[in-house]
Amino acid sequence: MVPQDGNRVVLDEWVDLFDAAAEKCCGAVKVRIEFGRTPVEQRDARVGLEHFEVIKLIGEGSYGQVFRVRKKDTKRVYAMKVLDKQRILKDGKQTLQHVLAERQILIKTRSSPFLVGLKFSFQTSDDLHLVMDLKSGGELMSYMQRYGGRFPEPWVVFYTAEILSGLSFLHSMDIIYRDLKPENCLLDATGHVALCDFGLSKMDMKADSTTRTFCGTTEYIAPEILMENGYTRAVDFWALGVLIFEMTVGWTPFFSEDRVTKYSLILESDISAKIPKRGVEQTTRDIILHLLERDPTKRLGSILGSEEIKTHSFFKTIEWTNLLNRRLRPPFRPRVESDADVTDKRVYGLSSFNVIPSRRSSVDNLNSHHQTNRSSEAFRNFTFSRNTSGSSLVRLGFEDELDEQNWERESFRENGFRHDDDELLDRGHDRFGRIDGRERELGSKDRYRVSRVGMAYDRRSSEVGYLT
Structure with a gap:
């Protein structure tokens, strides 16, 4: 290592080349890496909406929208999910618990290259913001x-x-x-x-x-x-x-x-x-x-x-x-030409709350939405960045309750479903049928009581059915 000044260290290293897939190679390349010390004021500063510029809207969800964004200082591109606080709170405790649980899991998964992870989370007076890995291949x-x-x-x-x-x-x-x-x-x-x-x-x-x-x-x-x-x-x-x-x-x-x-x-x-x-x-x-x-x-x-x-x-x-170590060559490389390319709607990994159009409808709205200091008590400890210590990962303690309550009141989406209040997934969809009071034989040993069965759709559609 070669010291440059008080805040920078330069590392010059020869790195051996290795075979990848069927291609043989040999030799070495010289790599120079510069390590810079982040100023204290930058380390301690919280990340907010003002630190990102919006590239484009890439998806809609039941509680908000997802944008392709670029962090202004590093120029790195992410997916930002923007969730409407009032809609979440209006739908009740379970919806809030779902959102907070998904955030905790995203924090835990961020160290695996095979899982989409959370980079930052913060909130404004109106919205929650989850900034995640962008997988641009679709x-x-x-x-x-x-x-x-x-x-x-x-x-x-x-x-x-x-x-x-x-x-x-x-x-x-x-x-x-x-x-x-x-x-x-x-x-x-x-x-x-x-x-x-x-x-x-x-x-x-x-x-x-x-x-x-x-x-x-x-x-x-x-x-x-x-x-x-x-x-x-x-x-x-x-x-x-x-x-x-x-x-x-x-x-x-x-x-x-x-x-x-x-x-x-x-x-x-x-x-x-x-x-x-x-x-x-x-x-x-x-x-x-x-x-x-x-x-x-x-x-x-x-x-x-x-x-x-x-x-x-x-x-x-x-x-x-x-x-x-991701040293095996994938079968093919997706054609991704630029940050602003059109991508698949699910490059951001929408959760199970994606059935109702958001009130927000344009990139301009997000760009003009400024950070405020007001936040709901319900979303306390929501803020997260990669520099945050592990102590910020708070055990919420509601998973068991979430899984077992309302056992007789199951509602689900055809395309990924779970127990929820019927109202949560019902709104915004009128193309479903119900068959009341029917029993179907599912096997020689087990019977399933079907009181409300949605119309059959391909699982890749976003239609909703209900089963108890």
Whole structure:
């Protein structure tokens, strides 16, 4: 290291080159890194809306909007989710709890390259602001559609390995994901995957912990969720099996136009018969069947977690150390030309509150909205930055209550749902049907009482249904 002055240190280092994917290389490059000491007044200063410039509006949600923004001092580009305080408070305690819980999870996930993490959070008199990683490559689903609905097996192996690494990190933090699907797998500008949208996630879920919340995306929910007997983190591994199936075959194994039929297929259908006999490698077939094991105690990963799954021969080409260090080359690099490019609507990872248009409608409104010192007691401790000490991560203590209360009053979205007050997800949607007082046979052993069933829609739509 070469000292330059009191605030700067320069490091000159030779870095060896290494092979990437099939390309061979050798030699070294000289890298100069300058370390600058941040002035005390800048370290202690809180980040606010005035520190960002808006590039464009990239999405709408039920409680606000999402903008692509650039931090003025570093020029780094982020996604900023702006949430309406009054709308959140109006919808009640549970909605507030959802928002604060998602913020805490985003703080915990920020140290993993395979998860979208929180960079800053702050508030104005009217809004909450969550500044997150921007994954400009868009959804994995959009690329599946572009490539005919499915990927070549080497691509499936690579994406599954990175997704599993994201799940592994969540589980190591005692977080259950509960909403794995290709729409929630985002690509960054280099083609690597990161999981987003933690609106259905739950904290304090250790390896032997169970919960009962009926939530998920219809074609990805595990049988034990339908059985209402409690479930563990193994539901994430079931969803991983469904995702591998979809990336390989081009559709999910439990697709049906009727939601109740989907549940029946999840509980009883012959999964092995659904895997095409041609075009699917034996290792792929095997891992799908072991992940889609209906008995969660026998499911691959149920004993040793993700480390158990990593040893499967499906991953024989993966060098896990290189993958975790992101040294493996992705199958392709998304075409992202500039910060202002049009991107997929979900590059920001919207949570489960995205059904009602916001009152805010333009970039100009956000740019002209100034920071104030007024904040609601309900949102105390919301502010966060990367320089904030770990003590700011406050245990909220409401997750158990959130999961178990209103058990008989389940409402959900077709595209990612959880228990909530009916009013929360009802407004803004009038295209749903209800079938009262009906019972459907879901299997030889179990009956499901259906009092209100929404019309069947593709899971990629944003339609809403209700089930109790």
